[in-house]
Amino acid sequence: MSAAPEGYDPHAFEPFAVTVDLAVFTVRDSRLHVLLVERGEEPYKGHWALPGGFLLPRESAGDAARRELAEETGLGDDTVSGLHLEQLRTYSDPDRDPRMRVVSVAHTALVPDLPEPRGGGDAAGARWWDAAGTGTLAFDHDRILADARDRVGAKLEYTCLATAFCPPHFTLGELQQVYETVWGVELDRPNFRRKVLATPGFVQPAEGAPRRTGGRGKPAALYRAGDATALHPPLLRPEGRHA
Numbered sequence: 001m002s003a004a005p006e007g008y009d010p011h012a013f014e015p016f017a018v019t020v021d022l023a024v025f026t027v028r029d030s031r032l033h034v035l036l037v038e039r040g041e042e043p044y045k046g047h048w049a050l051p052g053g054f055l056l057p058r059e060s061a062g063d064a065a066r067r068e069l070a071e072e073t074g075l076g077d078d079t080v081s082g083l084h085l086e087q088l089r090t091y092s093d094p095d096r097d098p099r100m101r102v103v104s105v106a107h108t109a110l111v112p113d114l115p116e117p118r119g120g121g122d123a124a125g126a127r128w129w130d131a132a133g134t135g136t137l138a139f140d141h142d143r144i145l146a147d148a149r150d151r152v153g154a155k156l157e158y159t160c161l162a163t164a165f166c167p168p169h170f171t172l173g174e175l176q177q178v179y180e181t182v183w184g185v186e187l188d189r190p191n192f193r194r195k196v197l198a199t200p201g202f203v204q205p206a207e208g209a210p211r212r213t214g215g216r217g218k219p220a221a222l223y224r225a226g227d228a229t230a231l232h233p234p235l236l237r238p239e240g241r242h243a
Helices: 061-073 077-081 141-158 161-165 172-183 189-198
Strands: 017-028 031-039 052-054 084-091 102-110 123-130 203-205 223-225
Touching: 017 061, 017 084, 017 141, 017 161, 017 172, 031 061, 031 172, 052 061, 061 077, 061 084, 061 102, 061 123, 084 141, 102 141, 102 161, 141 161, 141 172, 161 172, 161 223, 172 189
Parallel strands: 017 102
Antiparallel strands: 017 031, 017 052, 031 123, 084 102, 203 223
């Protein structure tokens, strides 16, 4: 570790803390859900919030995000380590936390349906909430949640991120449901299928028997995520076609 520059006095600056907050989304019963924890300590004891917590001295923001997610929800380390986590943005308003100056590095994650979480660490409880009906959250987590939803919706247009909501093997109908749920629109089934299959590397046929999906038609073919990360051309959401 290099020495501090000559004349630099760290005590001349007001100390502040760094935290991580996580907006973790999944699709349940054709609705977008977000993972929330019930705060077990002040401030905002008894209120619902996004999972998160303070960085440890020798810890990166990404490592802290996975650690806090495991501690506060009871999800296993193997489950958490396999999640697709990405940084959303940094929130640094001076009065966002009543305890002291706190800067948060927010992350978002998209996951297939997971087991029910349970509270742990300083969280009194944890559960999946309909993302449209969370009520008022602690701190500035309403703002973080809104920003995360906007980011997820936009990224579905230009990336293959929608497959992160799906199990390892999925039908095109299940993939379409992800788009419809996140965007809040109805998509034309033949047109969606044509665009997905025409996009190089988006999905690939999966081994195994086709899956029945509840209808009277023939079983639906199974697919898995392809090797691509970006969609060329993009899969743009239709305007004025809300579900």
